[in-house]
Amino acid sequence: MIDVELGPIRPPSEHQSLLLRLTRGCSWNRCFFCGLYKGMRFSVRSTEEVIDDIKKYAAYYGERASFFKSCFLQDGDAFNIPAKDLLSILHTLKKYFPALQAVTTYARCDSILKKTETELQALCEAGLNHLYRGIETGSDTILQKINKGITAEQIVKSGLAAKKAGMTLSEFTLLGIGGKSLSEENAIETAKVINAVNPEFIRVHHTAFKPNTKLGRDVEKGLFDLQSEEEIVCEQKLFIEQLTDITSYYVNEHIVNLLLEVRGKLPEDKGTMLAIINSYLSMSAEDKLNFAVGRRLGYYYYLKDMQNEAENTAVTKYIKENPNTDFTLFCNECRAEMI
Numbered sequence: 001m002i003d004v005e006l007g008p009i010r011p012p013s014e015h016q017s018l019l020l021r022l023t024r025g026c027s028w029n030r031c032f033f034c035g036l037y038k039g040m041r042f043s044v045r046s047t048e049e050v051i052d053d054i055k056k057y058a059a060y061y062g063e064r065a066s067f068f069k070s071c072f073l074q075d076g077d078a079f080n081i082p083a084k085d086l087l088s089i090l091h092t093l094k095k096y097f098p099a100l101q102a103v104t105t106y107a108r109c110d111s112i113l114k115k116t117e118t119e120l121q122a123l124c125e126a127g128l129n130h131l132y133r134g135i136e137t138g139s140d141t142i143l144q145k146i147n148k149g150i151t152a153e154q155i156v157k158s159g160l161a162a163k164k165a166g167m168t169l170s171e172f173t174l175l176g177i178g179g180k181s182l183s184e185e186n187a188i189e190t191a192k193v194i195n196a197v198n199p200e201f202i203r204v205h206h207t208a209f210k211p212n213t214k215l216g217r218d219v220e221k222g223l224f225d226l227q228s229e230e231e232i233v234c235e236q237k238l239f240i241e242q243l244t245d246i247t248s249y250y251v252n253e254h255i256v257n258l259l260l261e262v263r264g265k266l267p268e269d270k271g272t273m274l275a276i277i278n279s280y281l282s283m284s285a286e287d288k289l290n291f292a293v294g295r296r297l298g299y300y301y302y303l304k305d306m307q308n309e310a311e312n313t314a315v316t317k318y319i320k321e322n323p324n325t326d327f328t329l330f331c332n333e334c335r336a337e338m339i
């Protein structure tokens with residue numbers, strides 16, 4: 001065991017990275033769909049403490065330090081701290097982990113906009129070269145409803161600033177975050193900001209409304225017009241259709257998503273991704289429900305898994321034995337347990 005402080009999460013793609021905690025919690029911590037840091041007061045660790053952790057890691061790993069090719073800076077928005085502190089940390093990281101090719105972190109748009117062009121460039125040159133941004137949606141109406149504290153204009157402006165500095169961008173978007181009434185708007189407006197920024201990675205998630213959040217409580221009270229899995233897939237189809245003139249990877253790496261096979265490079269894989277979605281949407285209502293419930297119960301991983309007769313029968317039996325279940329709510333509850 002290494003005696004370093006760690007935060008609770010990291011993006012799925014950072015599973016092999018060195019984890020270094022710079023802040024505790026999230027500087028904003030007010031999004032209505034997010035329960036990650038509820039009850040945790042935001043604080044910034046001192047630069048000395050963080051540098052101590054780097055030295056402890058280096059002593060522990062010794063020659064194996066060169067195995068680490070990337071480091072993820074925790075927690076919710078480590079990019080929020082002043083550039084000069086970030087630079088001290090990055091220089092120390094480089095000294096003790098010279099093989100690092102990427103340093104990454106979550107970054108809110110307003111934290112990016114607080115940095116000057118020169119600071120952004122210096123940070124990128126010092127190794128902080130990949131930002132994960134939870135933009136969630138490009139709709140100002142939805143951004144307000146979820147209390148994200150940013151606007152679509154800020155998303156585009158900050159994204160372009162980070163790209164100009166040479167940073168790679170991963171944009172997390174939430175399908176289903178607007179509910180039924182704002183589904184079309186979510187798809188169209190989110191595609192607009194993505195098209196304007198052309199990030200290297202679009203990372204889609206089906207929204208999971210957790211009970212410890214305001215929107216989760218709204219779902220429980222029936223105050224939020226929750227979409228079914230099929231409706232979220234329809235939204236995903238419209239979103240992909242609207243993505244034009246960009247060269248992003250459409251990344252689908254989280255189990256919370258229904259159709260895990262929808263992934264690829266734009267524009268060349270757009271047709272294939274839409275064909276997979278259409279193959280799901282063209283199934284009978286019974287089969288679509290069977291797949292959604294089977295996925296959420298863990299019987300299936302991909303659409304082709306429905307061909308396994310024993311598993312298909314088990315899912316059908318489960319649906320028949322639970323005639324009063326609201327499967328839209330059920331699927332949301334299952335998704336919420338996955339994040």
Ligand code: SF4
Pocket residue numbers: 026027028029030031034035036037076108134
């Ligand atoms: S979604 Fe991100 S910005 Fe919003 S409260 Fe959660 S960690 Fe903070």
